[in-house]
Amino acid sequence: MSVKVDIEKRLGDFHLNINFEAADVVHGLLGASGCGKSMTLRCIAGVVAPDRGRIEVNGRVLFDSEKHIHLTPQQRKVGLLFQNYALFPNMTVEGNLLAALRGQQRETAQKKVAEMIRRFHLEGLERHCPSQLSGGQQQRAALARILLTEPEILMLDEPLSALDSYLRWQTELELMDLLDRFSGTTLLVTHSREEVRRLCDTVTVLDAGTGRGAMPVQALFDAPETLSACLLSGCKNYSRAEKIGPDRIRVSDWGAELRCGEVPAGLQYAAIRAHHIESAEGPGENVIPCRVQRVIEDVFSTILMAETAGGTPLRVELEKADFRQTEAGQTLYLRLPIERIMLLK
């Protein structure tokens, strides 16, 4: 069971260009809003036509611009959960589910619907209209409706963003159960790296319409390859970088030279996570002298904004236990451990 996508689509100034493969996993499409994540799902579902490219699901070609294959959404057998759930407002919950089984025998359809209603905890709501349901109930009804069509892949468009934070955690747990039980490939669109980390196995990072390849979620957080992937993974510190030796770089925004791992070709940036920076006793290798700008007390850690010689401050997160009393204005030596420096294209 696999999904292969390689498509391009122009829409005014916006240019979507994405390729990735995913098989039997929960695959995340991660990106800021307006970067083409939803558009990608719509292209796969067939409600939007890409300009060029190829889409394949389980070996079945859904779209191929060169061979002029363009299946209708009805022929594609893919399930797409829309951000607003798109339940039909003129039908009851039961009617919505029965609509998905149109063409099947009434009795079998009703049996399947009853089973789905039980599985998604919608008992007692069969005769309700979608507008009478809470956000979480609407989502469950929409998911039940999609699964009744037995789709080959499941696509979820920001499934948690429309819910308030109280409901979100509960819904996310339910979603995890569902994803565990769904045997096919799932594509999950989100702007939240936390959701990717918790729900996905692999991920494609989309930056202003461009997304190249899939990577394991772990790799996104441990060793992102591009600056946009690095920023989306939650890293706050980055500087322009240039190679000055086989394992040495100059980071001009921090006004320092650093020793690091082997410098890759096409290096443009170096980055380091706030909680990977250590405080040092004095000058040394990979130690940057800084002036403390601000001290921010967080719940479990202390955050320092430290001004560097290059002008760009470093954000440093220190465990409260490791932390000696520091005040704004004080000079501080910060060590950037060699193995923690991320070299980015």
Add this chain to the structure above:
Amino acid sequence: MDLYPLYNALRIAAISCVIVFFLGIFFAHWVAKLPRALKGILDVVLTLPLVLPPTVVGYFLLVLFGPNRAFGAWMMSTFHLRLTMVWYSAIFASVVVAFPLMYRTARGAFESFDPTLRASAQTLGLSNSYIFWRIQMPYCRQGILAGTVLAFARALGEYGATSMIAGYTPGRTATISTTVYQLWRTNNDALAFKWVLINVAISFVVLMAVNLLEKRERREAR
């Protein structure tokens, strides 16, 4: 009091209303899918009868359907069907004049239809005709109903184009509006007043219906 004008006006309005219902929905649905430039031009053409004087509409209809004109003469010779100065001539006039009302309200209703509903229905495997009749039409029914009622009211009140293409023949082509004018012209004030009251009453009921529909639509939108 001869009630033929009431009967004739109601049947003309009812038939026109049915025709306009389907024509208006068809064009509203079709125009929405056209490329932008063509859509703009066609939209103006289809709305034109709303702002043209009815006499201008009547003129165009006579040019097209008159017994001495190409189309009218052809209908006459092929089907022995006279298109002017008979009771159903007024249907042509009513349809043209009432059409923009239906077309514009239906278009407005269709534009308010959430496109993700269509998209999700398609991915669920539902046919496009099912989506149109069972999801989109119910979703837009208040607007479409309001448009239909307005079109009916307009067709009932049609005078200018009707008087040109159907004329006034008592017991044959007379409608309420042409009867009122004829009675006024012949100084039969009392009877004219009765017909005026009948017309006002019908229009009042119709507009009340439109208002109730719109109020219900607003409530459901909340």
